[in-house]
Amino acid sequence: MTKKNSDQLYTDLLQNDRIGKPSNAIEDRLMYSFMLKNSRMKMKQNSFGHFFGWLFSSQSLAIKTGLVSVILFVSLMNNQINIGSGTISPSDTIFAKRVLVADSTSFIQSLDSLRTDSLN
Amino acid sequence: MIFGKKNRNFSDAELMQQIVSGDQAAFNTLYHRFKDRMYYYFFRMLGNSSEQANDFLQELFMKLIEKPESYNPDYSFQTWFFSVANNMCKNEYRRREVRKEYQTLEALQTKLDYISETSVEPEQLLEKIFLTLDQLGEEHRAAFLLRYREGFSIKEVAEILDLPEGTVKSRLFYAKKILAEKLEYLKEEIEF
Numbered sequence: 001m002t003k004k005n006s007d008q009l010y011t012d013l014l015q016n017d018r019i020g021k022p023s024n025a026i027e028d029r030l031m032y033s034f035m036l037k038n039s040r041m042k043m044k045q046n047s048f049g050h051f052f053g054w055l056f057s058s059q060s061l062a063i064k065t066g067l068v069s070v071i072l073f074v075s076l077m078n079n080q081i082n083i084g085s086g087t088i089s090p091s092d093t094i095f096a097k098r099v100l101v102a103d104s105t106s107f108i109q110s111l112d113s114l115r116t117d118s119l120n
Numbered sequence: 121m122i123f124g125k126k127n128r129n130f131s132d133a134e135l136m137q138q139i140v141s142g143d144q145a146a147f148n149t150l151y152h153r154f155k156d157r158m159y160y161y162f163f164r165m166l167g168n169s170s171e172q173a174n175d176f177l178q179e180l181f182m183k184l185i186e187k188p189e190s191y192n193p194d195y196s197f198q199t200w201f202f203s204v205a206n207n208m209c210k211n212e213y214r215r216r217e218v219r220k221e222y223q224t225l226e227a228l229q230t231k232l233d234y235i236s237e238t239s240v241e242p243e244q245l246l247e248k249i250f251l252t253l254d255q256l257g258e259e260h261r262a263a264f265l266l267r268y269r270e271g272f273s274i275k276e277v278a279e280i281l282d283l284p285e286g287t288v289k290s291r292l293f294y295a296k297k298i299l300a301e302k303l304e305y306l307k308e309e310i311e312f
Contacts, residue, residue: 006296006299006300007268010249010264010268010296010299011268011271013242013245013246013249013268014246014265014268014269015268015269015271016242017160017246017269019159019160019163019164019168019170020170021156021159022155022156022159022173022174022177023174026155026174026177026178026181027151027155029178030147030151030178030181030182030185031144031147031148033182033185034144034147034185035144037185037186038142038144041142
């Protein structure tokens with residue numbers, strides 16, 4: 001009869017040792033925890049926290065100054081171009097225009113009338 | 121099972137990388153790959169308690185969820201994972217140590233009941249082996265389990281237990297020596 005090596009005996013014994021399975025509830029709890037951690041992480045990624053942090057920090061001051069200057073310039077230019085727009089005048093603007101604008105045809109007419117008068 | 125089908129062929133380290141980026145399917149695959157092995161380790165290391173083994177298994181995987189980036193992919197995942205599990209057991213022993221009296225080797229020699237039966241069932245033999253290992257201490261038990269149950273090399277066991285290889289060898293030698301004395305009746309069949 002051949003003798004069995006003790007290492008082999010322990011390996012065989014331990015590897016065939018059956019003690020049962022872990023509880024299934026553990027898997028459910030772990031999956032829930034993973035999902036919870038994942039959702040927290042995604043919320044953090046989508047938040048504006050990082051952007052505001054950068055905005056109010058002292059880093060990249062040159063970029064921030066440049067951006068503010070551009071915004072100010074654009075807004076000022078915009079105001080100058082559309083001056084008076086959006087304001088409601090109490091008078092009838094169409095009528096006011098008629099009064100204020102010089103009608104050159106009427107000048108010609110009067111001149112003509114003067115000439116015809118002198119000819120008569 | 122919802123998860124885990126597409127991840128079957130990934131290595132442990134690859135799965136860990138996916139877990140870091142929030143892949144739940146990867147976590148599920150890794151859990152199914154290791155749950156039985158880790159459960160067995162905790163069960164045998166913590167006094168054959170299924171309740172404690174379940175608690176420790178959950179805690180171990182919770183650590184993985186909370187800090188997956190603590191694993192360095194340059195090293196073996198198995199070795200790292202078992203070393204985390206072993207550290208958890210060590211902490212538990214420290215907690216228990218407060219209440220436990222120190223057992224001297226002399227006391228151990230008198231306490232161990234020698235197997236005298238001429239034929240023993242594998243279950244009985246295992247029971248005797250773990251009883252002996254329990255009395256030897258957690259260092260011997262851990263080395264024994266990692267070597268013979270998990271099939272790790274001496275070098276890997278040394279890495280897991282954070283010990284020199286020589287110390288692991290001597291612990292295994294000592295455990296086997298004590299066990300050989302207990303299994304004296306099997307000397308006709310086994311070469312110790």
